[in-house]
Amino acid sequence: MTRLTLALLSVLGLIAGPLTAGAQDKYPSKPVRIIVPYGPGGATDITSRIFGDQLKNILGQAFVVESKPGAFGIIGIEEMARAKPDGYTLFVGNVSTNAITPVIYEKKFSINFEKEVLSVSRLAIYPSFLMVTTANFDVKSVKELVDLAKKEPGKIRYSSAGVGSFPHYDMEVFARRAGVTMNHIPNKAGASGMLSDLVVGDAQVAVINSATTAAMIKAGKMRPIAVIAEKRLTEFPDVPTLAEAGFPNVGTLHWQSMFAPAQTPKDVLATLYKGLQDASKVPALQEAFAKQLVSVKLSDSLDEAQTWLKGEIANWKKITAEVKIDLNE
Amino acid sequence: MGDFFSNLALGFGIALTPMNLGYALVGCLVGTLIGVLPGIGPIATVAMLLPITFHLEPVSGLIMLAGIFYGAQYGGSTTAILVNLPGETSSVVTCIDGHQMARQGRAGAALAIAALGSFFAGCFSTALIAMFSPPLAIVGQSFGAPEYFSLLVLGLVAAVVLAHGSVIKAIAMVVLGLLLGLVGTDGNTGAQRFSFDIIILSDGIGFVPLAVGVFGLGEIIANLMAPEQQRTIVQEKISRLWPTMQDFRQAWPAVLRGTALGSILGVLPGGGATLSSFASYVLEKKVARDPSRFGKGAIEGVAGPESANNAGAQTSFIPMLTLGIPGNAVMALMIGALTIHGIQPGPQVMTERPDLFWGMVASMWIGNLMLVIINLPLIGIWVQLLKVPYRLLNLAILLFCAIGVYTVNNSAFEIMLTALFGVLGYVFMKLECEPAPMLLGFILGPLMEENLRRAMRIASGDPMIFIQRPISLGLLIATVLLLLIVALPAIRSKREEAFQEN
Numbered sequence: 001m002t003r004l005t006l007a008l009l010s011v012l013g014l015i016a017g018p019l020t021a022g023a024q025d026k027y028p029s030k031p032v033r034i035i036v037p038y039g040p041g042g043a044t045d046i047t048s049r050i051f052g053d054q055l056k057n058i059l060g061q062a063f064v065v066e067s068k069p070g071a072f073g074i075i076g077i078e079e080m081a082r083a084k085p086d087g088y089t090l091f092v093g094n095v096s097t098n099a100i101t102p103v104i105y106e107k108k109f110s111i112n113f114e115k116e117v118l119s120v121s122r123l124a125i126y127p128s129f130l131m132v133t134t135a136n137f138d139v140k141s142v143k144e145l146v147d148l149a150k151k152e153p154g155k156i157r158y159s160s161a162g163v164g165s166f167p168h169y170d171m172e173v174f175a176r177r178a179g180v181t182m183n184h185i186p187n188k189a190g191a192s193g194m195l196s197d198l199v200v201g202d203a204q205v206a207v208i209n210s211a212t213t214a215a216m217i218k219a220g221k222m223r224p225i226a227v228i229a230e231k232r233l234t235e236f237p238d239v240p241t242l243a244e245a246g247f248p249n250v251g252t253l254h255w256q257s258m259f260a261p262a263q264t265p266k267d268v269l270a271t272l273y274k275g276l277q278d279a280s281k282v283p284a285l286q287e288a289f290a291k292q293l294v295s296v297k298l299s300d301s302l303d304e305a306q307t308w309l310k311g312e313i314a315n316w317k318k319i320t321a322e323v324k325i326d327l328n329e
Numbered sequence: 330m331g332d333f334f335s336n337l338a339l340g341f342g343i344a345l346t347p348m349n350l351g352y353a354l355v356g357c358l359v360g361t362l363i364g365v366l367p368g369i370g371p372i373a374t375v376a377m378l379l380p381i382t383f384h385l386e387p388v389s390g391l392i393m394l395a396g397i398f399y400g401a402q403y404g405g406s407t408t409a410i411l412v413n414l415p416g417e418t419s420s421v422v423t424c425i426d427g428h429q430m431a432r433q434g435r436a437g438a439a440l441a442i443a444a445l446g447s448f449f450a451g452c453f454s455t456a457l458i459a460m461f462s463p464p465l466a467i468v469g470q471s472f473g474a475p476e477y478f479s480l481l482v483l484g485l486v487a488a489v490v491l492a493h494g495s496v497i498k499a500i501a502m503v504v505l506g507l508l509l510g511l512v513g514t515d516g517n518t519g520a521q522r523f524s525f526d527i528i529i530l531s532d533g534i535g536f537v538p539l540a541v542g543v544f545g546l547g548e549i550i551a552n553l554m555a556p557e558q559q560r561t562i563v564q565e566k567i568s569r570l571w572p573t574m575q576d577f578r579q580a581w582p583a584v585l586r587g588t589a590l591g592s593i594l595g596v597l598p599g600g601g602a603t604l605s606s607f608a609s610y611v612l613e614k615k616v617a618r619d620p621s622r623f624g625k626g627a628i629e630g631v632a633g634p635e636s637a638n639n640a641g642a643q644t645s646f647i648p649m650l651t652l653g654i655p656g657n658a659v660m661a662l663m664i665g666a667l668t669i670h671g672i673q674p675g676p677q678v679m680t681e682r683p684d685l686f687w688g689m690v691a692s693m694w695i696g697n698l699m700l701v702i703i704n705l706p707l708i709g710i711w712v713q714l715l716k717v718p719y720r721l722l723n724l725a726i727l728l729f730c731a732i733g734v735y736t737v738n739n740s741a742f743e744i745m746l747t748a749l750f751g752v753l754g755y756v757f758m759k760l761e762c763e764p765a766p767m768l769l770g771f772i773l774g775p776l777m778e779e780n781l782r783r784a785m786r787i788a789s790g791d792p793m794i795f796i797q798r799p800i801s802l803g804l805l806i807a808t809v810l811l812l813l814i815v816a817l818p819a820i821r822s823k824r825e826e827a828f829q830e831n
Binding site: 039040041042045046049053066067068069070071072074075108154157162163164183184185186187188192195196199200201202211212213214215216218219221288291292325 | 372375376379380383470471472473474516517518519528529531532648652653654655658661662664665666668669670671673674675678738739740779783786787789
């Protein structure tokens with residue numbers, strides 16, 4: 001369907017062509033495709049749509065979001081990496097698809113991720129809560145959680161978005177640092193499944209994206225005992241960061257970033273980066289993200305985006321080496 | 330109670346503004362349209378319209394998206410009845426008897442009963458949402474993995490009744506469905522199962538390629554094999570468009586039972602609504618005085634599941650509105666639409682945003698009325714469609730199937746998969762194997778596996794958990810009773826008869 005929209009838009013573009021003939025060489029001169037490795041409606045999809053809307057106003061061409069879900073993001077990433085590197089095929093992915101997948105599923109790629117994909121800029125960071133249920137579970141702080149886990153080894157159950165997802169790694173790293181063991185209950189349904197696990201009581205602890213939890217916290221169904229973010233959230237001033245609670249460098253900053261094929265011309269990347277920067281300053285965009293408790297955080301420069309991505313991948317190589325999760329390859 | 334009526338008045342005040350009525354109408358029209366086009370599901374449509382809602386009032390956006398959702402449930406039965414194409418999980422069972430009715434020239438009656446049954450179910454379950462949302466949400470919250478597993482056991486045991494041919498073949502098809510459902514990444518260990526290093530298969534096989542292939546394409550191949558003069562869907566004269574008094578008499582108890590069943594199953598988190606149409610079909614066949622009519626155009630086989638499906642679709646809004654937990658992918662999109670506006674669906678929505686909650690509930694009832702008004706006059710047109718020469722019709726169906734399958738994941742691979750399943754569907758038809766039990770195994774199998782392994786993890790490997798939890802125990806007792814009834818010799822001989830088609 002998005003292809004169809006794209007085709008229609010380019011037909012319209014051709015009709016309008018003669019009027020803007022002089023501007024043909026300047027990027028972008030036709031609609032741009034943004035591939036997203038998830039179905040519509042999720043955090044990554046919404047982030048790319050919000051940015052895409054602003055880019056359209058700034059650069060004068062439509063940015064059409066197209067979802068290519070599947071295989072931990074590999075299907076979408078490969079389609080982008082194989083596209084003509086002209087800036088008309090971009091990709092928005094997150095820490096799972098573009099840092100964890102390239103590390104733990106490296107052999108599944110038919111491209112060389114680190115050589116063929118580059119980051120245009122990080123876009124936003126979604127804070128997560130270390131959340132506990134209130135259903136037959138009376139834990140009010142990180143310390144109480146650790147104490148209980150020590151008293152009842154392997155009894156406390158935590159939910160995650162599946163084996164090898166960052167909420168899984170976060171809980172494993174947390175348990176190691178605290179010197180406890182907990183029972184993993186993976187949920188393929190992702191964030192909504194994890195919420196349901198906590199409400200129903202199938203699991204008692206989880207690292208959950210904070211954007212959709214405020215209502216349930218207020219209703220007393222669950223309780224955030226720490227936030228995984230650079231600083232406390234203004235909406236939840238009493239919830240300490242995980243670092244403040246005694247666990248520095250534990251927990252994943254759930255980022256989203258724009259990517260492009262590595263051979264994309266420098267001037268095209270510069271135009272895009274400038275466009276993203278301008279977009280990030282638009283009040284409507286800032287408001288849309290603030291409502292979801294998300295902080296907009298672009299890379300400082302194109303170069304910084306590359307060193308940052310390298311750092312992320314190196315970091316995940318370290319984490320996955322420390323916490324060996326047997327994926328039965 | 331006075332509170333209830335003032336809330337309802339507030340809701341209708343919002344839903345009846347010309348603007349919101351307009352959005353409800355747009356939602357219902359679009360929903361009906363995509364429901365009628367085979368394979369194109371509400372998810373792709375809601376996803377396309379999602380950006381529009383960013384610029385609307387939250388209530389209006391939600392009213393429109395909800396209209397698309399239940400509109401598609403209505404429309405989905407149309408293709409199932411006319412051309413044996415289930416676009417949604419819920420319309421698989423409608424194919425069984427609905428399409429047989431169409432072949433007998435009773436397409437009009439089947440469509441009318443489906444629409445009226447859905448309307449009744451929609452009204453009833455909307456009233457249920459309005460009056461009992463908070464207590465029903467608590468029922469949903471008591472359904473953990475052990476309870477779910479026991480419910481699925483009951484479902485699968487009852488499912489053998491789905492078949493109307495040989496029992497052995499039915500069981501074989503359920504098992505085949507279970508196996509197909511295993512393909513992909515094991516959720517508990519991350520291991521790859523039956524994916525043969527094909528990376529796309531690491532997410533498993535999708536429902537739409539399987540259903541559209543096995544039902545729709547298989548049917549087309551079989552029809553094209555027949556000599557040209559027989560290649561019409563309707564082999565007998567279309568007798569009349571409206572159901573007879575006899576039809577109504579047979580259908581209304583089924584509608585009542587289906588509505589009750591669907592309303593309960595819809596409340597369960599994690600897609601209980603999916604089970605409702607299967608469960609209703611099984612129930613109808615069990616209580617029928619002459620079960621042999623099923624599979625040959627029994628109107629209860631359309632009325633029950635269609636009502637159950639619509640009731641379940643409506644009550645599945647309860648976990649979303651009261652807890653913020655989406656019951657299916659479309660609702661996850663709606664929650665996404667609300668978060669953009671800074672509204673977080675949850676227990677507070679009812680008290681903090683009564684306009685949103687009650688406006689939505691009122692609009693559901695209005696939407697159901699609109700759907701029945703849109704759909705009843707259309708029946709005449711749909712039935713005429715069957716007179717289109719098959720050489721043209723089959724091409725149109727193929728085209729829409731391909732578009733529909735593609736839009737689910739924007740994946741060309743899934744179109745090829747559909748073609749493959751089409752051939753398989755034709756083989757099944759030649760072997761007289763029913764595809765419906767296979768789809769049931771395909772849907773229930775992975776759910777059962779997940780909940781069993783999860784329950785075992787929760788209990789640290791102690792199977793007693795299934796009898797220690799009261800709800801789970803109750804469901805297992807019901808399963809045993811069902812098995813006993815089936816095993817009793819007197820009833821068994823009668824049942825053997827029921828399974829023999831000729």
